[in-house]
Amino acid sequence: MSMSKLVGLLSAAAIMMALGTSAFAQQKTVKIGAVFPLTGQAASAGVHAKAAIEVALDIINNAHPELGNFPLAKNAGLAGLGGAKLEVVFADNQGSPATGQNQALRLITEEKVVALTGAYQSGITLTTSAISEKYGIPFVNGESVAANLTERGFKWFFRTTPIATDFAKVYYDFLTEMKASGAKTDHIALVHDTTEYGASVAATITSAFKEKGIAIAQDVAYTTNATDVQSQVLQLKEKKPDVVIMISYTSDAILFAKTMQSLDYKPPMLLADDAGYSDPSFLKAVGKISIGAFNRSSWSVGAPGSATAIIAKLYKDKSGDEMDDTAAREMQGFFVLADAIDRAGSTESAKIQAALKATDMKPEQLMMGYKGIKFDDKGQNILASGLIIQLQDGENYVAVFPKANAEKAPVMPYKGW
Amino acid sequence: MRRYVWLLIALALVIAYPWVFSTPFQQRLGALVLLYAIAASAWNIIGGYAGQVSVGHVVFFGCGAYAAMGAYAHYGLSPLVGIPAGFAASVAIAAVIGVPTLRLAGHYFSMATIAVAELARLIVTNTDYLGAAVGLSGPTVPRNVFDLSFISALPYYYLFLIVLAITLVITWWMARSRMGFYLRAIKDSERAARSLGAPASRTKLHAYMLSAGLTSVAGALYAMMFGFVDPESGLGILISVKILIMAALGGAGLLFGPLVGAAILVPLEEISNAWLGGKGAGLTFVVYGAIIMLIARFQPGGILALVNRLLSKRKGAPHAP
Known part of the structure; x- marks a missing residue:
């Protein structure tokens, strides 16, 4: 009983201390808040996002002349603010929209961050940016793809990543080119889970293709974290589509690859929508039986010695994993935010907002394969775009489309194992 | 008489809290405590007083949350309109699932409620129409005060306080009524209660429906405050568990038990996350879990039961001359 009294006292003391602690904000450094899922189901993505931002911080805060003209790399700190250093306060959204919002409020009011980034899951980005909108704090998102995020009339929300409509366009262009070069692309099947990601991307692709006069012939849905996808693979095997578009998270993508092998099913063309197929653990587990898979990405390591290759090396040293598309898009978003603060030459919200609105970055200033960064009135980057990459050797993806960015020519048909 | 004095002092403290702890985060923390206290107090009616441990209460929570967001998303109405709709729907759902499940005893009832909750999550x-996996959003920019979308947590705090007071008054009134006596009899031994002529099935069902309706109000208020609901945040089983733990920690079956539980767990969760969350090691949940384990081990009746026991011991002790 004395034990429980002690516990009660201790927790009460902890609460009082925490309540009494207010931020001792010091304006020597510029503070940015980052809300990511550091625990919970998406913890892996959150931890990689954190590593990506820490690499970006290293590049910005320390001199990295080897990166050439890459923005903010050459000298230490932000030149526009007299060499001020950036500091990032990380917070855990625990995979909950409510926790994300609570943490954003804390970062804004207690930590006095001048801007926010995050929050990976679209639903959490939604609630988190709602609080920054109310407080008038710029929020730059580099990775959430739900279309509605930039349809809310927000004035403080900016998104650098391409979204599902952009991807759908890339897929359409790619398939059109493949058709012109002799491949059959008439019968298209979509395989997707029923999560927000899977359902919304599938719906966007379907409607984008419909506008161009192409009907999706087959729609195969499954519940994520599946334990068995035999019936889905058999459905495909029976209908024999020319192109299978896979919209899956990692564990499901791995299961599909294994099931396809065990049922000896190879579609003529397999086109994946990033996510699981870009995960390093997918490549480790089933890369060798997914040879020839096409995938979407905006990230490409590039030639040795290039800025992207150096960044990829820094990231691998930090996180122990290869840079993937999601982490790279988050990092790019963070660079855009840092660049805007640098150009604003101030930590005032309104000035950072104005600088973000005036953003006009060229492809050579970016680590991603976007055509540039320029925001429309809604805060969406209108120059965001993607590449099609292919797993030709079963170990690493190479860019194959569009031609301007291609490292190799696309190889058909899908080889599998 | 003494008891009412203490009650008034406590009430004054609760009303004064947001002025003493006046930073936005502290005020929001206070509002969250009250919000979870509403949900846990509502659960307390069936879980505490009647001893029927429902782990599927998130169904009603989600019902309220979806009704509030749906009123806005589909009809452009104030989310407030969703409260009566969510209340009615929850009571109806409780009636439908209560008739078969409340016949089950003990763990079997708990398991059935989990199944119902998971089913609801999958259906949604x-x-x-309910936004599928994407979820439903509330008004992003408030059109008027009835959208209940405020920057400050202060309006939420007092709104939640009023709703909590109503919930507690209903619970208090119920506990003193014939229904309350029936419920306690059923909790002690349903068979004995039945043999003495207590209408066990009907009483349990009524308690379940009342509890469901009040839980939906908490869900609606939650959705209004955060402006968003999706299947995970509105119907995730963890919310049920959280509500249950709060009531059990504070003292299930005691009027103020859930409030005490919420006042401990919500700040513990938010503050440990604020301190440790950014480190990315999941330490938050370790600390959170350890404290729950300690309390469950050393004070399973809940904090308030311990306080009551200490108080009655002191009263019973002979006065020194």
């Missing part, structure tokens, strides 16, 4: 995830 695949229902486009």
Whole structure:
């Protein structure tokens, strides 16, 4: 009983201390808040996002002349603010929209961050940016793809990543080119889970293709974290589509690859929508039986010695994993935010907002394969775009489309194992 | 008489809290405590007083949350309109699932409620009208005060306080009524209660429906405050568990038990996350879990039961001359 009294006292003391602690904000450094899922189901993505931002911080805060003209790399700190250093306060959204919002409020009011980034899951980005909108704090998102995020009339929300409509366009262009070069692309099947990601991307692709006069012939849905996808693979095997578009998270993508092998099913063309197929653990587990898979990405390591290759090396040293598309898009978003603060030459919200609105970055200033960064009135980057990459050797993806960015020519048909 | 004095002092403290702890985060923390206290107090009616441990209460929570967001998303109405709709729907759902499940005893009832909650989550995830996996959002920019979208947590704090007071008054009134006596009899031994002529099935069902309706109000208020609901945040089983733990920690079956539980767990969760969350090691949940384990081990009756026991011991002790 004395034990429980002690516990009660201790927790009460902890609460009082925490309540009494207010931020001792010091304006020597510029503070940015980052809300990511550091625990919970998406913890892996959150931890990689954190590593990506820490690499970006290293590049910005320390001199990295080897990166050439890459923005903010050459000298230490932000030149526009007299060499001020950036500091990032990380917070855990625990995979909950409510926790994300609570943490954003804390970062804004207690930590006095001048801007926010995050929050990976679209639903959490939604609630988190709602609080920054109310407080008038710029929020730059580099990775959430739900279309509605930039349809809310927000004035403080900016998104650098391409979204599902952009991807759908890339897929359409790619398939059109493949058709012109002799491949059959008439019968298209979509395989997707029923999560927000899977359902919304599938719906966007379907409607984008419909506008161009192409009907999706087959729609195969499954519940994520599946334990068995035999019936889905058999459905495909029976209908024999020319192109299978896979919209899956990692564990499901791995299961599909294994099931396809065990049922000896190879579609003529397999086109994946990033996510699981870009995960390093997918490549480790089933890369060798997914040879020839096409995938979407905006990230490409590039030639040795290039800025992207150096960044990829820094990231691998930090996180122990290869840079993937999601982490790279988050990092790019963070660079855009840092660049805007640098150009604003101030930590005032309104000035950072104005600088973000005036953003006009060229492809050579970016680590991603976007055509540039320029925001429309809604805060969406209108120059965001993607590449099609292919797993030709079963170990690493190479860019194959569009031609301007291609490292190799696309190889058909899908080889599998 | 003494008891009412203490009650008034406590009430004064609760009303004064947001002025003493006046930073936005502290005020929001206070509002969250009250919000979870509403949900846990509502659960307390069936879980505490009647001893029927429902782990599926998130169904009603989600019902309220979806009704509030749906009123806005589909009809452009104030989310407030969703409260009566969510209340009615929850009571109806409770009646439908209560008739078969309340016949089950002990753990079997708990398991059935989990199944119902998971079923509801899967159905909503695949229902486009309810936003499917994407969820429903509330008004992003408030059109008027009835959208209940405020920057400050202060309006939420007092709104939640009023709703909590109503919930507690209803619970208090119920506990003193014939229904309350029936419920306690059923909790002690349903068979004995039945043999003495207590209408066990009907009483349990009524308690379940009342509890469901009040839980939906908490869900609606939650959705209004955060402006968003999706299957995970509105119907995730963890919310049920959280509500249950709060009531059990504070003292299930005691009027103020859930409030005490919420006042401990919500700040513990938010503050440990604020301190440790950014480190990315999941330490938050370790600390959170350890404290729950300690309390469950050393004070399973809940904090308030311990306080009551200490108080009655002191009263019973002979006065020194």
